[in-house]
Amino acid sequence: MVYLAFLLFFxxxxxxxxxxxxxxxxxxxxxxxxxxxxxxxxxxxxxxxxFDGIVNKDLLxxxxxxxxxxxxxxxxxxxSGGGTIIVANRASASGWETFRLWRVNAxxxxxxVFFKQFVGLGNQxxxxxxxxxxxxxxxxxxxxxxxRVTADYRGSSWDDWDPSVFRMTIVTTLQGEYxxxxxxxxxxxxxxxxxxxxxxxxxxxxNFMSSNGLDAVRVPVGWWIAQDPNPPRPFVGGSSxxxxxxxxxxxxxxxxxxxxxxxxxxxxxxxxxxxxxxxxQEWGDSNIxxxxxxxxxxxxxxxxxxxxxxxxxMNEPLAPGVxxxxxxxxxxxxxxxxxxxTYAYVILSARLGPADPQEFFSLASSxxxxxxxxxxxxxxSDMFSSMSVLQNIDYIYNQRASDLGRLISANGPRVFIDLxxxxxxxxxxxxxxxxxxxxxxxFDGIINKDLLxxxxxxxxxxxxxxxxxxxxxxxxxxxxxxxxxxxWETFRLWRVNExxxxxxVLNKQFVGLGNQxxxxxxxxxxxxxxFQIVRKDDAPNRVRLKASNGFFLQVQSETLVTADYTGSSWDDSDPSVLNIAIVNTLQGEYxxxxxxxxxxxxxxxxxxxxxxxxxxxxKFIxxxxxxxxxxPVGWWIAQDPNPPKPFVGGSLxxxxxxxxxxxxxxxxxxxxxxxxxxxxxxxxHSGARDGFLEWGDSNIxxxxxxxxxxxxxxxxxxxxxxxxxMNEPxxxxxxxxxxxxxxxxxxxxxxxxxxAYVILSARLGPANPKELFPFARSLNRVAIDVHWxxxxxxxxxxxxxxQNIDYIYNQRxxxxxxxxxxxxxxxGEFGAKNGSMEDYKRYTKAEVDVFGGATFGWAYWSYKCxxxxxxxxxxxxxxxxxxxxx
Numbered sequence: 001m002v003y004l005a006f007l008l009f010f011x012x013x014x015x016x017x018x019x020x021x022x023x024x025x026x027x028x029x030x031x032x033x034x035x036x037x038x039x040x041x042x043x044x045x046x047x048x049x050x051f052d053g054i055v056n057k058d059l060l061x062x063x064x065x066x067x068x069x070x071x072x073x074x075x076x077x078x079x080s081g082g083g084t085i086i087v088a089n090r091a092s093a094s095g096w097e098t099f100r101l102w103r104v105n106a107x108x109x110x111x112x113v114f115f116k117q118f119v120g121l122g123n124q125x126x127x128x129x130x131x132x133x134x135x136x137x138x139x140x141x142x143x144x145x146x147x148r149v150t151a152d153y154r155g156s157s158w159d160d161w162d163p164s165v166f167r168m169t170i171v172t173t174l175q176g177e178y179x180x181x182x183x184x185x186x187x188x189x190x191x192x193x194x195x196x197x198x199x200x201x202x203x204x205x206x207n208f209m210s211s212n213g214l215d216a217v218r219v220p221v222g223w224w225i226a227q228d229p230n231p232p233r234p235f236v237g238g239s240s241x242x243x244x245x246x247x248x249x250x251x252x253x254x255x256x257x258x259x260x261x262x263x264x265x266x267x268x269x270x271x272x273x274x275x276x277x278x279x280x281q282e283w284g285d286s287n288i289x290x291x292x293x294x295x296x297x298x299x300x301x302x303x304x305x306x307x308x309x310x311x312x313x314m315n316e317p318l319a320p321g322v323x324x325x326x327x328x329x330x331x332x333x334x335x336x337x338x339x340x341x342t343y344a345y346v347i348l349s350a351r352l353g354p355a356d357p358q359e360f361f362s363l364a365s366s367x368x369x370x371x372x373x374x375x376x377x378x379x380x381s382d383m384f385s386s387m388s389v390l391q392n393i394d395y396i397y398n399q400r401a402s403d404l405g406r407l408i409s410a411n412g413p414r415v416f417i418d419l420x421x422x423x424x425x426x427x428x429x430x431x432x433x434x435x436x437x438x439x440x441x442x443f444d445g446i447i448n449k450d451l452l453x454x455x456x457x458x459x460x461x462x463x464x465x466x467x468x469x470x471x472x473x474x475x476x477x478x479x480x481x482x483x484x485x486x487x488w489e490t491f492r493l494w495r496v497n498e499x500x501x502x503x504x505v506l507n508k509q510f511v512g513l514g515n516q517x518x519x520x521x522x523x524x525x526x527x528x529x530x531f532q533i534v535r536k537d538d539a540p541n542r543v544r545l546k547a548s549n550g551f552f553l554q555v556q557s558e559t560l561v562t563a564d565y566t567g568s569s570w571d572d573s574d575p576s577v578l579n580i581a582i583v584n585t586l587q588g589e590y591x592x593x594x595x596x597x598x599x600x601x602x603x604x605x606x607x608x609x610x611x612x613x614x615x616x617x618x619k620f621i622x623x624x625x626x627x628x629x630x631x632p633v634g635w636w637i638a639q640d641p642n643p644p645k646p647f648v649g650g651s652l653x654x655x656x657x658x659x660x661x662x663x664x665x666x667x668x669x670x671x672x673x674x675x676x677x678x679x680x681x682x683x684x685h686s687g688a689r690d691g692f693l694e695w696g697d698s699n700i701x702x703x704x705x706x707x708x709x710x711x712x713x714x715x716x717x718x719x720x721x722x723x724x725x726m727n728e729p730x731x732x733x734x735x736x737x738x739x740x741x742x743x744x745x746x747x748x749x750x751x752x753x754x755x756a757y758v759i760l761s762a763r764l765g766p767a768n769p770k771e772l773f774p775f776a777r778s779l780n781r782v783a784i785d786v787h788w789x790x791x792x793x794x795x796x797x798x799x800x801x802x803q804n805i806d807y808i809y810n811q812r813x814x815x816x817x818x819x820x821x822x823x824x825x826x827x828g829e830f831g832a833k834n835g836s837m838e839d840y841k842r843y844t845k846a847e848v849d850v851f852g853g854a855t856f857g858w859a860y861w862s863y864k865c866x867x868x869x870x871x872x873x874x875x876x877x878x879x880x881x882x883x884x885x886x
Contacts, residue, residue: 028421031309033216033258034209036246039201040239041220041262043273044175050196051175054183055106061182062174062278063101066093068167070160078129082115086127098171100278102134103182110134112278174279176272177222177263182234190236197242203249210253216309217255219246220262222275223290226297240301247307256309258347259298264291269318269352281321288330296337303342310345311338312373319355327351328363335367343780349373368755368780423721423857424883425628425670426621426872428658430862431613432651433632433674435685436587438865442608443587446595447498451533453594454586454690455493458485459545460579461555462572468561470520474507478518481558490583492690494525495594502529504690513547518561533580536570543580552576586691588684589634589675594646602648609654617863617873618661624876625883628667628721630859631658632674634687635702638709659719668721670759670859671710676703681730681764693733700742708749715754722757722856723750724785731767739763740775747779757856761785769815783856788812801839808846816853837880840869844881 038046051057059065067076075090075097090097095114102110102118111119111129118131158165181189209217221243222235229237243259250257263275266282274281283291295313302308313334317327335346348360350372357374364370378384378392387395430438443449451457459468467482467489482489487506494502494510502525503511509520512529522529531553532546545553547563554565554575565576593601621629633655634647641649655671662669675687678694695703707725714720725746729739747758760772762784769786776782790796790804799807835843851858865871868878875881 031216035218041222042177060179061103064171066169070165078113082113082117082129174272178277206249206253218258220260222263223265223294226294247305250307257307258310260312262315285326292333295334299338299341308344312347319351319353347371347373423628425859427630427862434589434592452591453495456584458581462577463575470505474505474509474520478561480555544576586684590689615661622665630670632672634675635677635706638706662719670722672724674727697738704745707746711750711753720756724759731763731765757781759783759785805846813850840880
């Protein structure tokens with residue numbers, strides 16, 4: 001048929017870790033396509049002249065005829081519709097009096113009756129319809145009475161009184177693939193069909209379609225294509241070669257191909273375009289296996305073609321003849337067959353006839369990258385014939401629009417009609433997950449803001465000029481015998497309040513009071529492991545540590561550190577005086593909320609969420625050609641409005657606002673779990689308290705619960721583009737086994753609520769960048785996220801500007817060719833120092849050019865940042881970047 005409406009888009013585009021699927025993944029929806037009807041599956045009404053060379057072209061297979069005896073003026077009838085004798089006693093004709101032709105050649109035919117038996121000879125020449133298969137029965141002579149028809153007459157008269165003479169009425173005809181090939185016969189049909197395939201659709205047609213704004217073709221094919229070049233008679237070989245050409249031309253002109261199994265063996269709807277021989281609809285359970293074999297043939301042959309967009313499992317099955325149970329069973333098997341070879345879309349045709357248009361929603365929700373196909377015509381009913389032109393137009397705007405709306409709303413969160421890839425996005429960093437380096441002034445109101453959770457400190461005894469050390473990295477006593485500090489001599493702060501702290505050592509024990517000395521043996525901090533850091537008023541890096549027993553730590557010797565000193569001197573000779581060196585700090589969500597404390601933090605954070613990103617920012621982002629935002633969130637959002645301390649409630653409302661604004665400005669939201677409980681990478685933006693990476697198997701369930709919360713809350717939003725399961729897990733601490741176990745569980749949790757994309761972040765650190773490819777192949781609508789910066793290594797610092805640009809065009813481009821990915825973070829900053837405005841323009845142009853090839857898309861880090869070149873807003877406002885250059 002000539003118009004295809006794709007209404008329900010389940011799982012539109014996935015990213016696959018295999019280069020053969022690159023173009024399938026990079027499919028822009030919605031498609032604007034045209035059907036290539038009457039090319040590889042004949043529909044005679046579209047070009048009747050194709051049948052002109054057939055002898056007796058009105059007597060083709062499936063022609064329904066009725067015979068009126070001129071002698072009796074009564075119609076021949078298959079009594080009871082078949083299963084018994086032929087009579088001639090009907091004054092008018094209906095189903096029992098109608099015979100369907102099976103053409104043997106131009107003159108000889110079989111006759112099939114209402115209940116599908118064939119007319120043939122019985123005992124004593126009696127003609128009956130009892131055969132389940134056709135024989136050589138062809139010409140019948142009619143005997144003398146109304147109740148008995150025999151084949152025993154040899155007369156040659158054409159007079160009305162002759163008992164063998166009939167007036168034949170052709171009630172209806174079929175002009176499909178079976179009719180044209182059997183009509184021309186085995187000698188002529190191959191040439192006739194080849195000429196048609198070569199001329200009806202050519203490369204010039206693809207050029208024309210592409211130049212007129214179409215981006216796809218839907219190509220109807222018949223089941224016999226799977227046995228090309230020697231299909232069962234009367235079909236002839238050659239259609240697969242024509243389909244090969246279609247793919248070649250589509251790829252040349254940047255188009256996609258939808259392969260539509262328009263005709264299945266034994267016919268799914270009785271129409272001539274189903275390949276039927278006689279108009280009987282006979283497809284059912286017994287045909288599932290052979291029909292699936294056709295689908296698998298097509299998927300295997302074309303699954304790796306860049307032009308493949310989708311495979312439609314069956315066109316227009318007709319209810320109730322094709323039962324829901326049989327069709328659902330076939331659709332499941334056909335879907336599985338396609339998935340053996342490709343992640344192209346799978347299209348399920350809704351049943352025509354008396355069937356619920358939403359009946360396949362439940363089945364489709366269990367699949368991925370699936371579309372339900374409905375066909376809407378203002379034809380085929382008296383209602384449309386009686387309408388004026390304006391009424392037909394109004395029907396489209398009103399009724400069809402309403403129908404579409406009901407179908408979409410009924411399918412809720414699984415509808416993604418307008419998501420177009422690749423996304424061009426920007427990260428809203430430092431909004432819902434704090435990254436202090438991006439706006440350091442946020443911490444200015446914190447007392448002792450240099451002594452926040454996770455600050456790495458070292459203590460030098462002024463008396464011995466030696467460093468405090470957790471011997472063996474923890475598990476035993478503190479000593480003071482190190483000339484230079486390293487890991488054992490470094491303590492990580494857990495802030496209790498502005499003055500009191502716990503001290504955590506390399507092996508993760510806490511410093512506390514023990515028998516006859518100070519030790520690092522406790523796995524959890526208690527009152528005994530709490531110390532006051534007392535700073536000298538005029539020299540804040542000169543400190544003393546007061547223990548929970550009220551005494552100061554003192555260094556009695558290199559091997560003995562105790563908490564039993566009461567002196568108050570700040571002299572170098574005092575055994576309790578220490579010089580503190582702060583060697584590293586963290587400025588993340590934990591640090592800012594715990595730093596301000598439970599009274600001030602809620603107000604500080606709410607003011608930040610309300611002002612840092614607003615609706616005007618979404619308007620600005622959209623107006624500058626971006627289609628999405630990636631929003632980092634922390635695990636605590638799932639417990640909003642009362643998250644565990646020190647986190648404060650309110651970020652969930654901000655995320656709700658983001659979805660509202662995104663929808664208003666036609667944008668998508670990628671929700672990124674940037675901070676997992678126990679930290680997946682030790683960085684401040686992971687929500688770490690002290691910089692230890694502790695996420696692992698024991699955290700999988702609680703992290704999945706966060707993902708399911710997000711999927712349940714936003715799965716139905718039209719703005720949801722994707723959920724990223726975790727940002728930047730770090731190897732080798734986060735093991736591949738633990739990560740894939742979590743990714744599978746997180747993916748399954750999302751699929752309970754939505755078919756939005758699922759993004760898997762590649763591991764940072766010493767890990768194979770392609771290690772997730774085999775795992776990702778088992779999932780659908782999945783992208784792998786990589787973060788590429790020309791920063792953070794000496795290699796980039798030593799490069800000049802042009803070398804950085806060349807690295808993007810050469811190495812990054814080469815890396816990207818082997819990925820099907822999302823570049824979730826990149827920025828305008830690079831390693832070379834003192835770059836000019838023109839340098840930054842050329843560098844960011846290179847990034848946009850190359851990263852535009854990421855099939856899911858890219859996301860600039862970040863929208864706002866006080867480091868100018870990290871701020872996309874600043875880069876746009878100051879003309880340092882052009883996003884519409886491609």
